[in-house]
Every structure is written in structure tokens, then in C-alpha cells.
Amino acid sequence: MSVVVDRDTRLCVSGITGREGTFHSLNNRRYGTAVVSGVTPGKGGQELEGIPVFDTFREAVAASEANTAMIFVPPPFAADSILEAADAGITTIIAITEGIPAHDELRVYTQLKRTPAVRLIGPNCPGVLSPGKANVGIIPAAFFREGNVGVVSRSGTLTYQVGNELAQRGFGNSSIVGIGGDPVPGSSFVDIIALFEADPETELIMMSGEIGGSGEEEAAEYIDQYVSKPVIAYIAGFTAPPGKTMGHAGAIVSGTHGTAAAKAAALEAHGVRVGRTPTEIADIAAEILAS
Amino acid sequence: MDLLEYQGKQLLARHGIPVPKGRVAANSEDAVAAANEIGYPCAIKAQVQIGGRGKLGGIKIAANEAQAREHASAILGMDIRGLTVHELWIEGASSIASEYYASVVLDRTAKAALVMLSTRGGMDIEQVAEETPEAIASLHVDPLFGFQPFHARRLAYEARVDRDVVGPVGAFLGALYRTFIEEEAMLVEVNPLVVTPERDVVALDAKVTLDDNALYRHPDNAGLRDLSAEDPQERMAKERHLVYVKLDGDIGILGNGAGLVMSTLDVVAQHGGKPANFLDAGGGAKAEAITAAVEVILSDPKVKAVLFNIFGGITRCDEVARGLIEAFAQIEPAVPFVVRLDGTNGVEGRELLKSAALSNVHAADTMNEAAALVVELAS
Numbered sequence: 001m002s003v004v005v006d007r008d009t010r011l012c013v014s015g016i017t018g019r020e021g022t023f024h025s026l027n028n029r030r031y032g033t034a035v036v037s038g039v040t041p042g043k044g045g046q047e048l049e050g051i052p053v054f055d056t057f058r059e060a061v062a063a064s065e066a067n068t069a070m071i072f073v074p075p076p077f078a079a080d081s082i083l084e085a086a087d088a089g090i091t092t093i094i095a096i097t098e099g100i101p102a103h104d105e106l107r108v109y110t111q112l113k114r115t116p117a118v119r120l121i122g123p124n125c126p127g128v129l130s131p132g133k134a135n136v137g138i139i140p141a142a143f144f145r146e147g148n149v150g151v152v153s154r155s156g157t158l159t160y161q162v163g164n165e166l167a168q169r170g171f172g173n174s175s176i177v178g179i180g181g182d183p184v185p186g187s188s189f190v191d192i193i194a195l196f197e198a199d200p201e202t203e204l205i206m207m208s209g210e211i212g213g214s215g216e217e218e219a220a221e222y223i224d225q226y227v228s229k230p231v232i233a234y235i236a237g238f239t240a241p242p243g244k245t246m247g248h249a250g251a252i253v254s255g256t257h258g259t260a261a262a263k264a265a266a267l268e269a270h271g272v273r274v275g276r277t278p279t280e281i282a283d284i285a286a287e288i289l290a291s
Numbered sequence: 292m293d294l295l296e297y298q299g300k301q302l303l304a305r306h307g308i309p310v311p312k313g314r315v316a317a318n319s320e321d322a323v324a325a326a327n328e329i330g331y332p333c334a335i336k337a338q339v340q341i342g343g344r345g346k347l348g349g350i351k352i353a354a355n356e357a358q359a360r361e362h363a364s365a366i367l368g369m370d371i372r373g374l375t376v377h378e379l380w381i382e383g384a385s386s387i388a389s390e391y392y393a394s395v396v397l398d399r400t401a402k403a404a405l406v407m408l409s410t411r412g413g414m415d416i417e418q419v420a421e422e423t424p425e426a427i428a429s430l431h432v433d434p435l436f437g438f439q440p441f442h443a444r445r446l447a448y449e450a451r452v453d454r455d456v457v458g459p460v461g462a463f464l465g466a467l468y469r470t471f472i473e474e475e476a477m478l479v480e481v482n483p484l485v486v487t488p489e490r491d492v493v494a495l496d497a498k499v500t501l502d503d504n505a506l507y508r509h510p511d512n513a514g515l516r517d518l519s520a521e522d523p524q525e526r527m528a529k530e531r532h533l534v535y536v537k538l539d540g541d542i543g544i545l546g547n548g549a550g551l552v553m554s555t556l557d558v559v560a561q562h563g564g565k566p567a568n569f570l571d572a573g574g575g576a577k578a579e580a581i582t583a584a585v586e587v588i589l590s591d592p593k594v595k596a597v598l599f600n601i602f603g604g605i606t607r608c609d610e611v612a613r614g615l616i617e618a619f620a621q622i623e624p625a626v627p628f629v630v631r632l633d634g635t636n637g638v639e640g641r642e643l644l645k646s647a648a649l650s651n652v653h654a655a656d657t658m659n660e661a662a663a664l665v666v667e668l669a670s
Contacts, residue, residue: 075504101505102397103475106434109402126604140604140635155550160634161602161658181549183399183477210550213399236553239560240569244536247549247571249504250399255417260557277558279659 002130002175003150003195003202004092004121005033005068009134012037012057012066012090014073014081016048021072024096024138025051028070031135037064039081057088070127070136071095078123079104083111086118094136095122095186102249105184112186120186124248125178126156139176147172149285150196152189153208154181154215154248158236158278162208165282171289174202181210181248189219197227204230204288206281209263211237212251216263224270230288232273234281235260292501295338297380298515299497303481306470308463309493313382322363323356325381331355335362338378339371340520342415347371352384374520385495390483391452392416392427393464395471397478403431406438406468408450408460412483426450438468459492460484474512475505524568524591531583533570540565542669543588543597543626545581547572547606555600558658564666567594572606581614582621589624596669599630600658601640608632608640616647627668628652631661 011028015021016038026049029035037052037060044055054060057069069085071078071093078097085093100123112118121128127137132146138156143164149171153159156178163176177192179185189207196202205227209216216235223231238260240246242253253259264274275281294302300310314325315338326333337349344350349371353359359381369376390412398405407429411419419426428449432438443461452460463484471479480498487493506513528535534549538556542564546552549571556566568591572584588597601611611632618624630652632640644654653668655661 076507099504101475101508102477102502103434103472103505106397106402106404110433110435138605143634153550155548155553157546157548157602157604157606158550158554160604161551161554164602164633183397184402208550210553218400236550236557238557239566240553240556241538244569245503246536246553246569247534249502251549251553277561277659278554279657 001199001201002133003192003199004119004128004175004177005130005134005136007133009068009136010034010036010064010066011068011070011136012039012060012064013070014039014057014085015071016040016051016053017043017046018072022048024072028135031141033134033136036066057084057090061088061090066090068092068094068136071097071123073097075099075101079108082108082120086112086115091117091119093118093120094125094127095120096125096127096137098124100124100182102183105182109184109186121177122180122186124182125180126159128175128177130175131173137178139178143167144176145172148174148201148203150174150199150202150205151176151208152192152196152205153178154210155208155236158208162206162234162278162281165278166285169282169286171285174199181250183213183250189215190222193219193223193227193231197229202229204232204285206285207231207233209233209235210248210251211240211246211253211260212258214258217266220266220270220272223272232275232281232284232288233267234275234278235263238276292503292506292515293340293517294499294501294515295340295378295517296336296497297338299499300494302474302499303470303494303497306466306473308466308470309491311382311385311493311495313380316363316379316381317377319360319363319367322379322381323360326353326359327356329381329383332384333359334382334384335359335366336380336382337366337369337371337376338380339374339376340517341372341374344371349376385485385493386488387485388488389453389486391460391486392419392482393467393484394478394480394482395468396480398431401431404434404468404471405429405431406442406446406464408446408452408464410450410452412485416482432468438465440465453486456486456490456492463492474509475502476500477502524587527590528570528587531587533580533584533587534573535587536569537591538566538568540567541593541595542665543567543591543594544600545570545572545584545588545597546600547602551600551602555598555658555662558662559598559666562662562666564662564669567591578610578614578617581611582618585615585618585622585624589622589626594626596626596665597628598661598665599628600661601632601634603632603634603636607636608634609636609643612640612643616643616649619649624651629655629661629665629668631655631658
């Protein structure tokens with residue numbers, strides 16, 4: 001078992017004919033993901049190394065029975081592409097695109113909330129990797145292997161850093177889910193933690209958060225009430241000054257709100273152990289898994 | 292992007308929100324001319340993004356030309372909590388019967404726009420929220436349904452604004468929401484929103500934050516600048532399309548990916564060091580980007596040592612190594628570098644660096660080791 005993507009994933013890539021879209025689609029296929037189709041308006045009828053390209057998601061879904069979409073189109077077209085995928089009956093949408101306007105994300109979020117069967121991961125995320133099963137996105141799969149730690153993270157490279165430290169200690173992952181660093185993410189920590197709680201393969205849940213927003217605080221309360229598995233957390237940005245956006249559109253301390261210290265305190269108050277560095281969190285994980 | 296008061300007011304005015312007549316001035320002569328044109332009494336206001344600038348001497352009322360000249364020259368160049376005043380906003384002084392508060396903000400928790408109205412204007416709204424939460428009326432707006440006139444009435448009645456201005460305050464809120472949506476703002480705040488003795492409703496201050504990701508759709512807004520907040524390194528980085536934030540320490544930092552860079556700052560601080568900057572070279576950084584990044588980091592004269600922390604995913608460590616070698620050939624840095632390369636093509640990258648044998652470049656195997664070493668080298 002795993003979450004979000006697995007051996008049943010049938011992937012359709014929006015923006016498959018673009019440079020990055022092509023590179024990562026083929027990369028995902030090499031890993032074993034069933035990449036069944038692509039969408040690029042105006043390029044319907046073409047093929048990418050045997051993957052059929054369609055003008056619309058409706059055609060792609062009808063012809064290839066895709067159930068998952070990966071969004072790789074530039075920011076001005078990304079919100080529309082997400083909504084098109086949902087309209088065509090795709091139920092898992094993973095949006096890699098960085099730089100989508102917040103108001104577009106707000107409208108997308110509100111619309112998708114009305115169709116609860118659809119799950120959006122991202123935008124501005126590295127995707128989802130279920131080691132040994134499927135990789136959808138840009139996570140370098142070579143650093144991860146199958147195991148029982150479920151990882152949910154707002155940041156890509158930080159996930160690789162933490163994941164690598166875990167791997168060096170001999171542990172693998174059920175799934176690694178990047179929820180992205182934008183102000184209005186499609187899925188929250190709570191959404192993904194709920195999936196890991198229900199996933200029989202996952203024995204430890206590790207969340208990797210950062211400054212800005214209140215997703216970590218909401219997760220803390222949820223974990224306390226609904227999660228029976230051990231959860232540990234790493235938070236980045238203890239030394240970030242207020243009022244400055246730290247790379248991710250969503251990573252900003254506004255006044256006293258959204259600080260790493262407040263997030264760590266909220267998590268610890270609800271029984272979640274928090275690591276102050278990637279090494280520390282990997283040590284905590286190893287300690288729990290050994291016991 | 293945070294706007295200055297006058298930039299925010301001009302934006303509000305475009306959407307039909309009444310603001311006092313005013314003009315911007317960058318020197319005392321212009322300020323006096325503006326004051327003469329607007330008439331006395333007038334307010335002379337420092338244009339910096341600091342709350343409470345009035346209490347710090349950044350806002351003065353001038354009753355005549357001599358006072359206008361005196362206040363303008365006193366405020367220009369003034370340092371307000373680390374920001375230098377480069378611009379003034381001169382506007383007609385308003386008579387005030389009541390001070391209210393109104394705002395629209397993107398509420399990240401609710402994932403919706405939050406509209407707030409209070410009759411406790413002129414105060415810090417966070418303080419009002421803490422001390423008298425019942426004095427704030429608020430509601431979330433579904434972006435696909437929009438802000439309706441009944442929403443405005445509900446807020447005005449719940450906030451208990453004076454009954455004779457329920458209509459104008461409601462219209463004000465409608466225009467404020469329109470500004471928020473049409474300009475793609477993250478925050479539009481008016482504090483105070485004043486009711487004059489003539490019962491007009493006017494925005495006396497404006498705090499507007501625009502979404503950087505949406506600026507491509509708003510070319511007029513993209514050109515708005517705030518000289519007081521612009522730092523030379525940040526400007527240089529922007530021109531080179533690098534994500535850079537100036538901090539006040541002496542250890543230059545470069546990493547790939549926002550989360551990893553934030554984490555690097557924390558680890559350096561944990562080892563007792565003070566980072567000079569945040570710099571995210573981004574996913575898939577090529578050699579030229581690395582050279583540009585080194586130039587930006589070293590243009591900060593406070594930097595005594597530099598830490599490169601790369602965990603390659605899309606980014607390839609050999610590219611980073613090549614960029615660094617190129618940068619050294621061009622710039623010949625005087626400060627030591629600590630380089631940690633791991634992940635995609637890490638072995639190749641480390642080999643390249645080793646055979647280039649750059650003077651003053653130290654390799655480290657882990658993030659912790661790298662942080663400890665760079666702190667030692669900087670002290």
C-alpha cells in the first residue's frame with residue numbers, strides 16, 4: 001500500500017510536449033509509472049515515444065482511461081488546466097507548476113471543494129513518489145526505497161535531504177508527498193496525514209513544515225484527535241525574519257503569525273516530537289522505528 | 292509586493308474609493324509646492340512601510356508654507372526603524388468625526404477572502420482583536436459567488452457603524468473587495484477609514500500587498516517601487532532572476548530549493564553563525580546562475596565566508612561545481628568557501644572541485660559539518 005499514487009495510477013500529463021514536461025514524463029515512465037497520455041492543445045494526434053498526445057483532457061481520458069493528471073504547463077495556463085482535468089473526470093491531480101497567482105489558486109480550491117472526489121496535490125510541489133510503485137513529479141527516486149515511513153512536506157529539496165538521512169540509517173518510505181509551498185495548497189498536511197493514518201504500510205508519519213500559514217498548527221490538533229500512529233515533525237525557518245518571503249510564496253512570517261517557533265510549540269503541545277535540524281529529525285525517526 | 296501608502300491610495304482611488312487629494316514629493320521644494328497647491332492645513336507623511344510612523348515623527352501637520360518646509364526637510368532622509376525616507380506624501384488634512392477600520396485579506400487558514408470592519412479604527416487591529424474581539428465584524432467570501440451588497444450591510448450593522456453612514460460604508464467595502472480581486476492583492480487595509488463631520492467616508496491610510504505571482508497580469512503595478520525598502524543586493528539579485536533575501540549576518544548562503552536554504556540558515560545559526568542572506572539558486576540551476584549568485588553574495592561587504600549547500604534533485608552537482616569554478620576564474624573571491632555537494636551527480640561534482648583545486652575552497656560531506664566549518668572560518 002501507499003498513498004495518492006501506486007500501481008493503479010494511469011497518468012496523463014498536461015504540458016507533455018514542453019521541455020520539462022517531456023523530460024519528467026519519460027523519467028516517471030522509466031521508473032515504472034503508467035504514463036498513458038498527454039495533453040497539449042493544438043498538438044493532438046502527435047506521440048511522445050509512444051505516449052499519445054490529445055488536444056483536450058476529455059479526449060485523453062476517453063481514449064486512455066487516465067485517472068491521474070500531472071500539471072506541467074506555465075503559470076498563466078495552470079489553473080485552467082487543473083479545472084479541465086477535474087471536469088474530464090480525473091480524480092487525482094498533481095500540479096508541479098510554480099508561480100500560479102494566488103487568486104487563481106483560490107478559485108480552483110473553491111471549485112474543487114464542490115467535487116470532493118477530486119484530490120489536488122500542489123501547486124508548486126515536487127509531486128508524489130511511492131517507492132517501488134509509481135513516481136509522479138520531479139522527486140529524484142534514486143534516494144528513496146520502499147519502507148514504512150510516510151513523508152509529507154512543503155518543500156522539495158528539504159525532503160530529499162531528510163529522506164536521504166533516513167535512508168542512510170536504513171529506512172524507506174511508503175510514500176513521499178510534496179504538498180507545495182504556495183499560500184493556497186490543494187491538499188493540506190491534515191489531508192495527507194489522514195491518508196497515511198489509513199495506509200496499512202505506513203508505521204511512522206513524518207511531516208516537514210516551514211514558516212507561514214497555519215497548516216502545521218491545524219495538523220497538530222488533528223493528530224491529537226484522530227491519529228494513532230506516531231507522527232514527528234521538522235520545521236524550517238527558525239531564523240527567518242518577519243515580513244520577508246523566503247523563496248516559497250507561502251513562506252512568510254506576518255507579524256507574529258506563522259513563525260517556526262509557534263509551529264513547533266503547537267506540535268509539541270499535541271505530542272508531536274519536533275526536530276530542529278534534518279539530522280535531528282532523522283535521529284528521532286530512527287529511535288522510534290527501532291523501538 | 293508591499294506598496295507605499297500613496298501607491299496604495301492611488302490604487303484604491305482607481306476603484307472609486309474616496310481618498311484625500313494629495314501629491315508625492317521627493318525633495319523639500321516639491322513638497323512645499325505640493326502643499327501650496329493642496330492648501331493648508333495639510334499632512335506631510337513619510338512614505339515607508341512601517342506601522343506607527345506617526346508616533347516616530349514621520350507624520351506632521353503643516354499650517355502654512357514655513358511649517359511645510361520645516362517638516363518636509365525634517366522628515367526627508369529620516370531613519371524610521373532602519374528605513375530611510377526618500378519620498379513624502381502631502382495631502383489635505385482631514386476633519387475626523389469617527390475612525391473605523393476596514394480590510395480584505397487572503398485568509399490562508401480558511402482559504403478564502405476575509406472582509407473585516409470595525410469602529411475601533413486608528414489602532415493596531417491585532418490589539419483590537421485580542422482585547423475586544425466583539426468590536427470586529429468579519430465574514431469570508433466565496434470567490435466564485437463574490438461579495439454581495441447584503442454582505443456589506445451585514446458587516447456595517449454588526450460592526451455598529453453610525454446608522455447614517457451604513458450605506459456609504461457598505462459601498463466602501465464593496466469597492467475595497469473589488470480592488471482586492473481586480474488588482475489580485477493579498478491584503479487591502481484601510482486604517483483609519485474616517486467619517487468626516489460632513490459624513491463623508493474617506494480612506495486616510497492604505498496598506499496594500501500585491502501577489503508577486505500575478506504581476507504579469509498587471510503591468511502598471513509591476514512598475515511600482517519602494518526606494519526606501521530596496522537594498523542594493525536585492526535589486527542586483529532581482530535583475531539576475533535570483534531569489535535572494537538580505538539578512539544582517541556575515542555568512543553568505545547559497546542552496547537549492549527554498550526549504551533547504553531555510554534549513555541551512557537554521558543549522559548555521561545553531562552552530563553560532565549569522566547568515567548574511569537567503570539565496571535559492573532554484574531547481575535545475577545551471578553554471579551561469581551559480582556565477583551570478585556568487586557575484587550577488589560577494590557584493591555584500593559584510594560577508595566573511597560563504598556556504599554552498601546543494602542537495603541535487605533536478606539540480607546536478609557537476610553543474611554547480613562548474614559554475615563555482617567559472618565564478619572563481621572571473622571573480623577571485625577573497626573570502627573562504629565551504630561547499631557541500633550531495634545528491635544527483637554528487638560524485639562527479641566533488642571530483643570536479645577536487646581537481647580544480649581552488650584556493651580557499653573547503654569541501655564538507657554533510658550539512659552539519661559544512662555549517663560548523665563555515666562558522667569557524669567566518670569568526
